[in-house]
Amino acid sequence: MSVLxxxxxxxxxxxxxxxxATSRHYVHLVGxxxxxxxxxxxxxxxxxxxxxxxxxxxxxxxxxxxxVDPVVQALVLTDIVIGATVTALLxxxxxxxxxxxxxxxxxxxxxLRPNA
Amino acid sequence: xxxxxxxxxxxxxxAALFPAAWAVIAAxxxxxxxxxxxGAAVNAVVPAARHVSNMVAAVNFDLRGLDTLGEESxxxxxxxxxxxxxxxxxxxxxxxxxxxxPGRAIxxxxxxxxxxxxxxxxxxxxxxxxxxxxxLVTPGGxxxxxxxxxxxxxxxxxxxxxxxxxxxxxxxxxSFLEGAGALLFVLVGAIPLALGKAAxxxxxxxxxxxxxxxxxxxxxxxxxxxxxxxxxFTLILLEFMEETRAPETEREPGEGG
Numbered sequence: 001m002s003v004l005x006x007x008x009x010x011x012x013x014x015x016x017x018x019x020x021a022t023s024r025h026y027v028h029l030v031g032x033x034x035x036x037x038x039x040x041x042x043x044x045x046x047x048x049x050x051x052x053x054x055x056x057x058x059x060x061x062x063x064x065x066x067x068v069d070p071v072v073q074a075l076v077l078t079d080i081v082i083g084a085t086v087t088a089l090l091x092x093x094x095x096x097x098x099x100x101x102x103x104x105x106x107x108x109x110x111x112l113r114p115n116a
Numbered sequence: 117x118x119x120x121x122x123x124x125x126x127x128x129x130x131a132a133l134f135p136a137a138w139a140v141i142a143a144x145x146x147x148x149x150x151x152x153x154x155g156a157a158v159n160a161v162v163p164a165a166r167h168v169s170n171m172v173a174a175v176n177f178d179l180r181g182l183d184t185l186g187e188e189s190x191x192x193x194x195x196x197x198x199x200x201x202x203x204x205x206x207x208x209x210x211x212x213x214x215x216x217x218p219g220r221a222i223x224x225x226x227x228x229x230x231x232x233x234x235x236x237x238x239x240x241x242x243x244x245x246x247x248x249x250x251x252l253v254t255p256g257g258x259x260x261x262x263x264x265x266x267x268x269x270x271x272x273x274x275x276x277x278x279x280x281x282x283x284x285x286x287x288x289x290x291s292f293l294e295g296a297g298a299l300l301f302v303l304v305g306a307i308p309l310a311l312g313k314a315a316x317x318x319x320x321x322x323x324x325x326x327x328x329x330x331x332x333x334x335x336x337x338x339x340x341x342x343x344x345x346x347x348x349f350t351l352i353l354l355e356f357m358e359e360t361r362a363p364e365t366e367r368e369p370g371e372g373g
Contacts, residue, residue, distance in 0.1 A: 005147055018126065047152075048155060049148050050149070050150070056172060057172070057255055058169045058171070059326060067171070069152045069155030070155055070174070071180075073172045073175075074176045078187040084263075084349070085190075085352065088195075089197045089198045092198040092201040092202050092355075095201070095202065
C-alpha cells in the first residue's frame with residue numbers, strides 16, 4: 001500500500017501526457033494538461049505526508065503535536081489557483097485560434113501568414 | 117497517421133528519459149516516513165513566533181511571502197492575458213451593461229430557480245468571506261475564500277440572467293479589486309524596506325493565537341489575496357460570458373479579424 005500514492009501520481013502524469021500527445025482538439029488538450037498538473041498535487045501531498053501526524057493547523061491540538069509538512073501544502077494551494085487561471089488563459093487562446101483559423105485541431109493549425 | 121507518429125515520438129522520448137526518471141523514483145523515500153526538516157521547523161517554531169495556528173497560511177503569507185508575491189504576479193499576468201486575448205476582437209471599449217444578440221431568445225427562469233440561486237449565492241458569498249477571514253486560524257485563507265466568492269457570483273448569474281447579473285457585478289469593480297489586491301501585497305512587502313528593515317518583515321502587532329486577529333501583516337496579505345483572487349476569477353468569468361454574447365456583425369468567424 002505504501003507505494004500507491006507514487007503510482008497514482010505517475011499514472012495521472014502518464015495519462016495526461018498521452019492525452020496531450022495524441023490530442024485532436026485544443027479543449028481536450030487543455031483538459032489533459034490539467035490532469036498532468038493534478039499528478040503534481042498528488043505527488044507533493046504524498047511527499048509531505050507522515051504516518052500518525054495530524055494536519056498542520058494547531059487549533060484543536062496544541063502546537064508541538066506531530067503534523068505533516070505545511071510547505072508542500074502551501075505549494076499545492078498556490079499551484080491550484082495558478083493552474084485554474086492558466087487554464088483560463090489557454091482556453092482564451094483556443095477561442096482566438098478558432099476565430100483566426102476556424103479550426104481547433106492541433107494537426108491543422110498552421111503558422112499565420114500575412115494575406116494568406 | 118500523424119497521431120500515430122506523435123504517439124511513437126512520445127514513446128521514444130519516454131524510453132530515452134526512463135533511466136534518468138528511474139534514478140529519481142528509486143531514490144524516493146518510503147511513503148510517510150520522511151520528515152522534511154523545513155516543514156518540521158515551521159511546525160515547531162511558527163505558532164509561538166507568529167501567533168497563528170494555520171501553518172499553511174503562515175508559509176504562504178509570511179515565511180515565503182516573496183514567493184507568494186511571485187504567484188500573485190503570475191495570477192495577475194494570467195488574468196490580464198485572458199482579458200486582453202478575449203477583448204482583442206471586440207476592442208478595448210467594454211460595454212458597461214450586457215450585450216444582447218438580436219436573434220437569441222432569453223430563456224425564462226422558473227421562480228424556484230431564481231429563489232434557490234438567490235439564497236445559495238448569498239450563502240456561498242458569505243461562506244467565502246468567512247473562509248477568507250478565518251484563513252489564519254482554521255483551514256482556509258484568501259485563495260480558497262476568493263474562489264468561493266467568485267463561484268457565489270457565478271451562481272447569481274444562473275438565477276438572475278445575464279443582463280441583470282451585469283448590472284449587479286461591475287467589470288470596473290472587479291478589475292479594481294484584482295489590481296488593488298496585488299498592489300496591497302506589494303506595499304506590505306515594500307513598506308518595511310522604506311523603514312529600513314527587511315522586505316516582508318512583520319511590522320504589525322502579532323495578535324493572539326487562535327484569535328481572528330493573529331499574525332500581523334499576514335491579515336493584510338490574506339485580505340489582499342482574497343480581493344485579488346475573487347476579482348480576477350469573476351473577471352475571467354465575465355469576459356468569457358461576454359465572448360459568447362459578442363454581437364454578430366457582417367464578419368463571419370472564419371474570415372479573421
